[in-house]
Amino acid sequence: MFRGANKVTLDSKGRLAMPTRYRERIVERSNGRLIATVDRADRCLLIYPLPEWEEIELKLRRLPTLNPVARRLQRLMIGHATDLELDSSGRILIPPSLREYATLSRTAMLIGQGNRFELWDEALWNDSREQWLKVDETAEDLPPELESLSL
Amino acid sequence: MFRGANKVTLDSKGRLAMPTRYRERIVERSNGRLIATVDRADRCLLIYPLPEWEEIELKLRRLPTLNPVARRLQRLMIGHATDLELDSSGRILIPPSLREYATLSRTAMLIGQGNRFELWDEALWNDSREQWLKVDETAEDLPPELESLSL
DNA sequence: CACGCATTCCCACTTTTTCCCACCGAACTG
DNA sequence: CAGTTCGGTGGGAAAAAGTGGGAATGCGTG
Numbered sequence: 292m293f294r295g296a297n298k299v300t301l302d303s304k305g306r307l308a309m310p311t312r313y314r315e316r317i318v319e320r321s322n323g324r325l326i327a328t329v330d331r332a333d334r335c336l337l338i339y340p341l342p343e344w345e346e347i348e349l350k351l352r353r354l355p356t357l358n359p360v361a362r363r364l365q366r367l368m369i370g371h372a373t374d375l376e377l378d379s380s381g382r383i384l385i386p387p388s389l390r391e392y393a394t395l396s397r398t399a400m401l402i403g404q405g406n407r408f409e410l411w412d413e414a415l416w417n418d419s420r421e422q423w424l425k426v427d428e429t430a431e432d433l434p435p436e437l438e439s440l441s442l
Numbered sequence: 443m444f445r446g447a448n449k450v451t452l453d454s455k456g457r458l459a460m461p462t463r464y465r466e467r468i469v470e471r472s473n474g475r476l477i478a479t480v481d482r483a484d485r486c487l488l489i490y491p492l493p494e495w496e497e498i499e500l501k502l503r504r505l506p507t508l509n510p511v512a513r514r515l516q517r518l519m520i521g522h523a524t525d526l527e528l529d530s531s532g533r534i535l536i537p538p539s540l541r542e543y544a545t546l547s548r549t550a551m552l553i554g555q556g557n558r559f560e561l562w563d564e565a566l567w568n569d570s571r572e573q574w575l576k577v578d579e580t581a582e583d584l585p586p587e588l589e590s591l592s593l
Numbered sequence: 594c595a596c597g598c599a600t601t602c603c604c605a606c607t608t609t610t611t612c613c614c615a616c617c618g619a620a621c622t623g
Numbered sequence: 624c625a626g627t628t629c630g631g632t633g634g635g636a637a638a639a640a641g642t643g644g645g646a647a648t649g650c651g652t653g
Contacts, residue, residue, distance in 0.1 A: 300632080304610090308631055326445075331575070337593075347593055348443070352556045359483070363574045366560070368593070370553040372445040374463070379613075380631080388447055451642080455600085459641055530602070531641085 293403030298413065300398055305390055306382045307410075310401065314381050323377035327385065327410070328368050329392050334415060336385070336393045338401075338408040344372065385410075444554030449564065451549055456541055457533045458561075461552065465532045474528035478536065478561075479519050480543050485566060487536070487544045488519075489559040495523065536561075 297310045309317065317323060317340060326344035327336050339347070351369055354361035371392070375383040385395065393412060400416040402409040411419070448461045460468065468474060468491055477495035478487050490498065502519060505512035522543070526534045536546065544563060551567040553560040562570070 302632065304633090306632090311630065348445070348556070350591060357482075362483075363577070365555060366553065367571070367574060369445050369555055370560070371447050372554070374446070378611085382631090384611085388449065453642065455643095457642095462640060531604095533641095535600085 292405050293408055294405075295403045297401040297403075298398065299401045301385065301390070301395055305385045305387065306378075307385055307399070307401075308380070308382045309377060311381065313403075313408075314377065317377060325375040325377070325383060326372050327375050327383075327389055328372040329389065330409070331364065331367055333419065334393050334412075336389055336395075336410040338375070338383075338410060339406065341374075343406045348372070443556050444559055445556070446554045448552045448554075449549065450552045452536065452541070452546055456536050456538065457529075458536055458550070458552070459531070459533045460528060462532065464554075464559075465528065468528060476526040476528070476534060477523050478526050478534075478540055479523040480540070481560065482515060482518055484570065485544050485563075487540055487546075487561040489526070489534075489561060490557065492525075494557045499523070 293313060293316075299307055299310070301307050317325065321340040321342055324341040325338055326341055327338045328344075329335075330337050348369060351365050354365065356362060356365075371389065373386055373389060375385075377383060389395075393410060394415065395410070395412050396414075398413040400411045400413050402411065402416075444464060444467075450458050450461070452458050468476065472491040472493055475492040476489055477492055478489045479495075480486075481488050499520060502512075502516050505516065507513060507516075522540065524537055524540060526536075528534060540546075544561060545566065546561070546563050547565075549564040551562045551564050553562065553567070
């Protein structure tokens with residue numbers, strides 16, 4: 292599983308050096324093959340090892356094509372899903388369109404999230420985090436799944 | 443399967459270079475033969491490898507002819523279906539009538555959607571995408587298939 | 594039958610992408 | 624404290640992909 296927040300840099304060609312502690316696991320899990328796509332809610336990218344992604348894609352594709360909500364989700368997620376591969380120096384190349392979507396500049400944050408990574412522009416990540424901390428969770432109605440959550 | 447968003451250009455003759463990463467798969471799947479037709483809901487084109495299309499056409503033809511909705515779907519989709527073929531440089535020629543339907547100008551987006559592609563005018567794609575992102579999905583009634591979806 | 598328009602095929606140029614190597618800095622080790 | 628190794632970074636060269644134009648072929652028309 293992937294954990295932790297890493298400050299990473301995108302060079303002028305859009306390449307990103309995957310932190311070494313993840314490399315071995317990525318190679319053994321998917322032979323270095325990854326899929327990047329956009330996040331539906333936030334301006335960040337989601338990066339999955341290929342096998343993990345294929346499960347998700349299968350679920351998405353089974354959704355009814357004529358349903359507008361499902362269609363929207365398919366277009367965003369499958370429509371932006373791009374194959375990436377670790378190069379000989381353990382870097383991945385983020386294509387321009389995805390870079391634009393997530394407003395990625397030179398410094399970014401790579402966040403481990405279990406079966407995937409999230410890639411955020413550094414400034415946006417910091418701002419968002421501050422926002423999340425400000426929200427008073429107790430004032431909200433928690434969905435039932437969270438009521439019983441024990442951390 | 444086809445995924446990802448590709449910026450493509452239609453030249454003055456209406457030709458579109460299929461991104462190379464898809465070409466091999468298209469050739470082995472259907473010997474380079476594709477079908478383009480119109481989308482029911484949006485001003486974009488749908489492009490299927492021939493065998494995939496034949497399945498779709500079969501499903502459409504099985505729909506009850508007396509149902510007006512089904513009839514409309516048949517007329518739109520089967521009625522606009524056009525044979526395309528990859529030429530020696532991996533390009534397809536989009537016929538003028540379909541170009542008009544999807545208001546395609548010089549720059550377009552080719553979106554992989556599993557068993558098919560969608561072809562959008564670039565500006566329309568960008569606008570639509572922004573619209574989709576603005577919608578707060580949680581506020582909508584999600585179809586039951588989506589409720590439990592974990593990405 | 595001849596002419597003109599439209600389509601198709603093919604070639605060549607330009608730009609982009611990919612691959613590879615070399616350098617720099619930091620950290621660890623002897 | 625110096626030497627060595629490893630991770631990160633940048634750039635350059637080779638390869639591939641995209642783009643446009645021109646010639647040839649086919650079709651419809653006058």
